Amino acid sequence: MSIFDHSSDTHSEHSLLPVAEVFLAAIIWSSSFVAVKVVLAYTGPFTTGGLRYFIAFLMSIPLLVMKRRSKGQVTLPHLTKAEWIQLSAMGISQYTIGNAALFFALQTISATSGALALSLVPIPVLLFSVIFLHERPRGFQLAGVVIAIGGSLLFFSPGIKTEQPIGLIALSITILSFSVFPILGRRFARNRSLDNITLTSVPLGIGGGALLVFALFVEGVPRMPLQAWGLIIGLAFVNTLLAYLLYNHSLQHLTAVQVNVMLNLAPVGTALIAWGALGERITPLQMLAMFLVIVGAVLTQRRMPRRGIEIPEGIEIPK
Secondary structure, three states: OOOOOOOOOOOOOOOOHHHHHHHHHHHHHOOHHHHHHHHOOOOOHHHHHHHHHHHHHHHHHHHHHHHHHHOOOOOOOOOOHHHHHHHHHHHHHHHHHHHHHHHHHOOOOOHHHHHHHHHOOHHHHHHHHHHHHOOOOOHHHHHHHHHHHHHHHHHHHHHOOOOOHHHHHHHHHHHHHHOHHHHHHHHHHHHOOOOHHHHHHHHHHHHHHHHHHHHHHHHOOOOOOHHHHHHHHHHHHHHHHHHHHHHHHHOOOOOHHHHHHHOOHHHHHHHHHHHHHHOOOOOHHHHHHHHHHHHHHHHOOOOOOOOOOOOOOOOOOOO
């Protein structure tokens, strides 16, 4: 199955493909902090985010056109008013507000604190999943959430600095904003009401475009060296377009909680990259914490109902 379509599910209940997709997305996103910190030396946080996400949207247009032509259509995707509202909410919350707040916070706080914020996202995602998606984690999965979050707190707690209240407020906004995208994305993906390219492209265009316009008013026209432009283009194509195609497709088969707990591996990956590239030390306690995060991520994948969790309510599974 291609990550670019939404054809019927051919995976068995023990399929590793969606897990591999979100794991690959986590690996890709683990490099984002390092690249963003470099770009922030040349331009503002809103410009960095706006360029990254809007360029990713422009890169997605050929895929969107190819998808429509494969269906014999040459028009834009036909979306209902409710779908436009939900896609706009996904784009504004994830790209305009969430990432803008995160990039702003990275100017005043450490990358460690920023990584910790991402590690806490599964908490509101868990609550919202129960309330809005009626997806309740089972015993092993709930234990996995607790273990993964505890491991993340243990790993990053030595580097947390509390003397930057503005940065911490921005991180709080980031946590809440990032919890909206997986809930709405999971709803679309579970119902298969939109193809994966549309689900990825439209929020990027709306959220990234809004952030870029805001950045031009606040920070002006960017003036950056070729190195910074190269990093932004790389962030747009690999860390944004490709990673979100994988992420959104995995939501067809995994719950929002499962996916976001798996993404707790990304901040740990960031620390490993910093260890190798920057020589930052990893303590034995942090190694133990990394093990806990991995164990928690594995536990959240246990006991998935047959054919994912996509069986409509009221339909019984033959024994």
